[in-house]
Amino acid sequence: MTTRHRSRNPGSQTALRQSNQQRIISSLVSGGPSTQAEISRNTGLSNATVSNIVKALAERGIVSTAPTTSSGRRALSVSLSGENGAVAVGIDFGRRHVRIVLSGLDYQVIASESVSLPLGHSARVALEAAAVLLDEVLESNRVSPTLVLGIGVGIPGPIDRRTQTVIEGAILPEWVGITHSAIEARLNFPVYIDNDANLGALAEVTWGxxxxxxxxxxxxxxxxxxxxxxxxxxxxxxxxxxxxxxxxxxxxxxxxxxxxxxxxxxxxxxxxxxxxxxxxxxxxxxxxxxxxxxxxxxxxxxxxxxxxxxxxxxxxxxxxxxxxxxxxxxxxxxxxxxxxxxxxxxxxxxxxxxxxxxxxxxxxxxxxxLGEEAEALGAVALVLRHAGLHTPIG
The missing domain is CATH 3.30.420.40 (ATPase, nucleotide binding domain)
Incomplete structure (x- = not known):
């Protein structure tokens, strides 16, 4: 198995690009296949920004493009990929386990796997186990890492959303002080974090x-x-x-x-x-x-x-x-x-x-x-909602 070594530089520009990417995907979800000009009008983003992000999404297989005409002029039609398209990942960390759920953009679960963790594990140990398990899940399901839209992470403890930091009161005291950026840096994908109970609630109104x-x-x-x-x-x-x-x-x-x-x-x-x-x-x-x-x-x-x-x-x-x-x-x-x-x-x-x-x-x-998958399913829903994919499967 190969290990990812992709470089990421989290910061305001990265956050802005992710936000713009989500706006474009949301536009495609609600409006269906659209030209880049139509996406620009629907999102308020400049033509250049749309063009650059669409190119990056196409390289990752999240969207597909095809030549078309609009008002008698040549244009590029953009649509979300169907089979072998993007996926969302949900990770649930517990006192003794880490669980990963993989889902398509259509809210259909592709895989669910878990491994045990030692009692009193550190955040570093847990994140390493999650990264290894994620590689295994993606590989066994023949999903390229480039198709991962983002990762939702559930942590059993309070998270200060102002600083995106795990704070005192967590059932995993070894995680107190761990930040969103630290988790994202280790997993090498866009990451969204929340308390596990919050994600359980989100799962119930999505999958339950x-x-x-x-x-x-x-x-x-x-x-x-x-x-x-x-x-x-x-x-x-x-x-x-x-x-x-x-x-x-x-x-x-x-x-x-x-x-x-x-x-x-x-x-x-x-x-x-x-x-x-x-x-x-x-x-x-x-x-x-x-x-x-x-x-x-x-x-x-x-x-x-x-x-x-x-x-x-x-x-x-x-x-x-x-x-x-x-x-x-x-x-x-x-x-x-x-x-x-x-x-x-x-x-x-x-x-x-x-x-x-x-x-x-x-x-x-x-x-x-939903059993033991509830929190991980909620983490998946968190990613899909951030991407503008709010439609539940029921």
């Missing part, structure tokens, strides 16, 4: 049965607990891009000390980390999250009690969101999705107790159907 839902909340329960919000049909990022941090909302005033510095946060009673710690006290062997699901489905009393307690606490926190934004749907995702009603039932009971009755009765509570 709730695609097109105007107001949706995606709650990821894992080593950390976070919520992604779709409000008015759009991802909601708030002032800094840091939203949905329900894992750090107190549910017990005198509870355990949380890694954020507060006491009794939701993560101290409902994260998979806490569940594993509690169950591990009586287990002769090391257990994993998959063991929680397996034991619960088998009817293990201790496991079911822990899940019930956790679900009630999650329901209390979800009730606060429901009271505040009145979503149509709340989707529960993460590695415990296989529990189904065993987890949904206590969450539903907690929601009923702490939410306004009319709101809880009219809020759909469901488990995610």
């Amino acid at each position: 049965p709730h695609n097109g839902t105007e107001n949706l909340v995606f709650v990821k329960i894992g080593s950390g607990i976070g919520a992604g919000l779709i409000l008015g049909g759009l991802p909601f990022g708030g002032n800094m891009g840091v939203t949905g941090e329900i894992g750090h909302t107190p549910v017990h005033d005198h509870g355990l000390l949380c890694r954020c510095g507060n006491r009794g946060c939701l993560e101290t009673v409902a994260s998979t980390t806490v569940m594993l710690e509690l169950l591990g006290r009586t287990s002769p062997t090391t257990i994993a999250t998959s063991d929680i699901v397996r034991a619960a489905l088998a009817g293990d009393h201790a496991t079911l009690r822990i899940i019930d307690d956790a679900g009630l606490a999650v329901g209390r926190s979800v009730a606060s969101i429901v009271n505040l934004v009145n979503p149509e749907t709340v989707v529960i995702g993460g590695p415990l999705a296989g529990l189904g009603e065993l987890l949904l039932d206590p969450i539903r009971r907690g929601l009923a107790v702490y939410a306004v009755p009319m709101l809880s009765e009219n809020t759909e509570l469901v488990m995610s159907s």
Whole structure:
């Protein structure tokens, strides 16, 4: 396998060129095959800028060109490539894994692969593993790197969108301080980053049965607990891009000390980390999250009690969101999705107790159907949206 050594110089000119490229692709998506002059009128870009970008896109196979006539004059028709055209990549980084999803511009998934990462891995190790896996996925699917439109990256932690930097509170403390430019420099493609819960929400309204839902909340329960919000049909990022941090909302005033510095946060009673710690006290062997699901489905009393307690606490926190934004749907995702009603039932009971009755009765509570691919699929959707390809597949 060959390794890429393409040179990139991230900066304002690069960002401007990427923005102009996305405007041209968006114009082709909405307007179909167009002449360069028509693209110039539709985007407001100069003829020279359009010509240069179209040439670069054609060299990468993202667009194809053909001679035509317009108003009796020779012109160049530009269209998005069909087969063997551009692809979008989604990468999801977790505490113990990195997953990559490859999709065409038509939102059709081409491939999904993952590899394990060591617990406590550094950002450098994770990015290296992602770069190697990406090369393998592209090669095995016979996709040239030149056809990669961009990469969406999901990180389990808050990201300050003003500086595009991972900040304190990340479930991966080794990633705190990592910047967008550092990720982009290692992966050698245009990169778009966001919190994994935000991407889970984006995936649900794109690939899930709730695609097109105007107001949706995606709650990821894992080593950390976070919520992604779709409000008015759009991802909601708030002032800094840091939203949905329900894992750090107190549910017990005198509870355990949380890694954020507060006491009794939701993560101290409902994260998979806490569940594993509690169950591990009586287990002769090391257990994993998959063991929680397996034991619960088998009817293990201790496991079911822990899940019930956790679900009630999650329901209390979800009730606060429901009271505040009145979503149509709340989707529960993460590695415990296989529990189904065993987890949904206590969450539903907690929601009923702490939410306004009319709101809880009219809020759909469901488990995610996207499984472990949700966050990576959301990362793909992030790339396609930045390119102007907003049409969901439903």
